[in-house]
Amino acid sequence: MAMDEYSDAEFDFIKSTDKNPSNILPEKLTINSRLQFRCHPGVSCFTACCHNIKIILTPYDILILHKRLGMQAHEFITTYTEPTYLEKTDMPGVQIKLVGEKNGCPFVTPEGCTVYSDRPSACRYYPVGMADFHEGGTNDAAEEKFFFLVKEPHCKGHEEPKHWTIGEWRADQGVDLRDEMNKEWLRLVMRRKSFGLQATLSDAAKRMFFMASTDLGTFRKFVLESSFLDTYEVDPETLASIQDDDVALMLFSFKYLANTLFGAPGLPIKEDKLKNKIAEIRKRQDEAMLKAEQEYEELKAERDRMLREREEKENSAKAE
Numbered sequence: 001m002a003m004d005e006y007s008d009a010e011f012d013f014i015k016s017t018d019k020n021p022s023n024i025l026p027e028k029l030t031i032n033s034r035l036q037f038r039c040h041p042g043v044s045c046f047t048a049c050c051h052n053i054k055i056i057l058t059p060y061d062i063l064i065l066h067k068r069l070g071m072q073a074h075e076f077i078t079t080y081t082e083p084t085y086l087e088k089t090d091m092p093g094v095q096i097k098l099v100g101e102k103n104g105c106p107f108v109t110p111e112g113c114t115v116y117s118d119r120p121s122a123c124r125y126y127p128v129g130m131a132d133f134h135e136g137g138t139n140d141a142a143e144e145k146f147f148f149l150v151k152e153p154h155c156k157g158h159e160e161p162k163h164w165t166i167g168e169w170r171a172d173q174g175v176d177l178r179d180e181m182n183k184e185w186l187r188l189v190m191r192r193k194s195f196g197l198q199a200t201l202s203d204a205a206k207r208m209f210f211m212a213s214t215d216l217g218t219f220r221k222f223v224l225e226s227s228f229l230d231t232y233e234v235d236p237e238t239l240a241s242i243q244d245d246d247v248a249l250m251l252f253s254f255k256y257l258a259n260t261l262f263g264a265p266g267l268p269i270k271e272d273k274l275k276n277k278i279a280e281i282r283k284r285q286d287e288a289m290l291k292a293e294q295e296y297e298e299l300k301a302e303r304d305r306m307l308r309e310r311e312e313k314e315n316s317a318k319a320e
């Protein structure tokens with residue numbers, strides 16, 4: 001199967017996969033398919049894949065890494081990342097900023113990854129990609145997902161004598177938790193991609209997406225200290241959890257973004273705000289209607305004037 005045939009699938013595009021289709025094996029794999037692969041410090045290519053690579057960070061990656069490094073989110077973002085666009089959309093995100101002569105990840109050393117137990121999702125998935133054909137990704141049925149293997153010439157892990165199923169390998173890499181944490185955010189990006197760029201997204205909406213995706217501290221302030229809670233119905237349990245639980249706040253931010261960017265249900269606007277909004281829309285409609293009526297009356301008056309003028313001319317011509 002060529003890469004193009006996967007084009008409508010929902011990819012976990014954050015992976016550091018090589019986009020060269022010839023390196024993607026033309027075989028759809030399931031969770032029970034067998035894989036021969038092992039990566040360890042003894043391989044001759046050790047850390048080769050930590051250089052010249054694009055690693056998109058998900059909100060969960062950022063959360064885990066900035067805590068690991070004892071930094072605030074914005075400090076981590078400015079130090080270790082650079083801006084990028086996500087999956088050929090206009091959605092802003094960040095990728096790891098490569099450094100040094102060898103264009104390497106800032107966390108790589110000759111001994112390996114210095115943040116290994118908290119390494120980004122992209123580093124865990126490689127070399128097994130996942131695609132999900134379910135539009136909008138509302139159903140998690142396992143049979144709708146499939147996997148594929150990326151086999152790049154420089155990666156010697158495929159020659160190691162270790163055999164396991166895709167499921168066993170994914171469990172070993174701690175990918176299931178990452179899938180769960182990244183799922184709704186990835187779906188926002190894929191939804192944007194499937195809408196296409198004809199549908200406009202305001203700069204304010206993009207800024208909100210970026211802020212919520214990269215800096216939960218600022219997003220928390222936005223929720224708790226702006227008029228947010230006067231506008232949206234947030235149940236007391238959710239409100240309590242997002243005050244000090246970062247993961248709960250992150251999952252809440254995905255729900256908010258889906259609602260505000262794509263009108264997804266799940267975050268109702270308060271009744272009085274809704275009434276005000278409707279009244280505001282009606283007022284705008286009334287004003288527009290009034291203006292249209294005025295314009296119509298003006299046009300009509302102009303037309304009548306021209307008709308009168310013509311009639312007068314015709315009458316005076318007849319009289320002569």
Ligand code: SF4
Pocket residue numbers: 049050051055105106107108109112113114115116119120123
């Ligand atoms: S985070 Fe670790 S595993 Fe990932 S590219 Fe950097 S050094 Fe390599």
Ligand code: SF4
Pocket residue numbers: 038039040043045046047048049050126154155156157158
């Ligand atoms: S075996 Fe593959 S994944 Fe492991 S270090 Fe080498 S290139 Fe990277």
